[in-house]
Amino acid sequence: MPGEKILIIDDEARVVEAIRAVLEDDGYVVMSASSGESALENLDRDLPDLVLLDIWLKGIDGLETLARIRETAPDLGVIMISGHGTIESAIKATRLGALNFIEKPLSLDKLLLEVRQAIKQTALERENRDLRKQVSQRHRIIGQGRSMQSILKRIEVAAPSNARVLISGESGTGKELVAREIHRSSNRSTRSFIEVNCAAIPEDLIESELFGHEKGAFTHAINRKRGKFELAHGGTLFLDEVGDMSLKTQAKVLRVLEEGRIERVGGHQCIPVDVRVIAASNKNLQHEIRENRFREDLFYRLNVIPIDLPPLRERSDDIPDLIRYFLDFFCSEYGKPLKTISTDAMKNLESYSWPGNIRELRNEVERLVIMTGSVEIGTDDLRPELSGMSGHSLSGLPSSGLNLRDARDQFERQYILQNLVKTGWNVTQCADILGIERSNLHRKMKQLGIPSSGDSRTNQIGGRARHVKRGSE
Ligand SMILES: Nc1ncnc2c1ncn2[C@@H]1O[C@H](COP(=O)(O)OP(=O)(O)OP(=O)(O)O)[C@@H](O)[C@H]1O
């Protein structure tokens, strides 16, 4: 693309001028240096888009110059030029990341083609890197609170292992985000992350979706199709809503996990697959096992590393960070100046129970960014159920349908949790705030199924007490 800067490093003035003429004619901006040393000195100040580097230079030679360029500008495109090129130096240059190798005497037409091609390639690579960065920014996991920090630690440890992970948590708590993060931090990150939503695929299609089919396997099988397991080969398969899979499909998935091979529907050939499976469910799978709706053997295969994401109301200490993150995100997305939030509005948002968890919070912040005219968001801008209730914690309770005892239990549980989070799970301090004895609080927590520390919940997949509550929430 014209206007791009090209640096020629060559000590033969005649060659430099010939190349300069042809490149400038094509609209490039040309800079030159007669030695590796002088080029490196200026590299920081004036970074070119591409370098043409002679291999045979006085002082440090081209290969050494290339190695040093890599230290300062690892992504800079470099084409090597030489009249004395040998296979060995070509190999060395390629290892050091040179894009190509052109021999002297130069064909200026060929050189021009190579330059255009290299500029295009480096621009694409840059764009790709930027997009990846944007995507990973978009998928950042926010949460400085204890429970989220301990989950992040778990992800860090689990990711590089090849172990299966089972993520549980209510809707909108970030199960998919966590699954993607595990894949991104694993050594499979350059391969595919394939997602299957087991709840969204009709029963008669799920096997073909997972294992593929051969042409003619059933009425609509016009062509051979590869299934998700095959597509995820070398990468990660995310079985979302795994609790919604039928028992028949569960049996087939179990076999694939045990044997590491699939058979397409209507096929007779076993195809080996190397797939890491991450599963997620917002159902309590242990309850599903008791009800004979989920296979216990499959559960244990999937549940090698359990990650249980607590609902947002149990980690309200993360709410301010999440709000600031989404404000920043949506303001830049909608091209608006960064908005702030008043202390009262923040308090209201912190004490709301967020039944839709982080998804609901994200949507609310997006709405606020679009709808609020002023720079500061105040309580009046909030949805009715969020405004004017600062200090209350009844927001999570349904307005009817619970008997008094269940309603009282839910309120007590939520209120205690809120104060535990506030005190960093310090039971003594929390008991002080609540005006009860420490031992009494311990007893209450046990009775209401509240773990004794914020962290322990992450080890408590399908924890009985919690899920008993979940059923009635
Ligand atoms: N800790 C977090 N930090 C930042 N964003 C988050 C976090 N957790 C969740 N989100 C965002 O909230 C939204 C919901 O998350 P996600 O889709 O991963 O939830 P889920 O548990 O898979 O929900 P469902 O069960 O409904 O499928 C997404 O936009 C996600 O990016």
Ligand SMILES: [Mg+2]
């Ligand atoms: Mg999901």
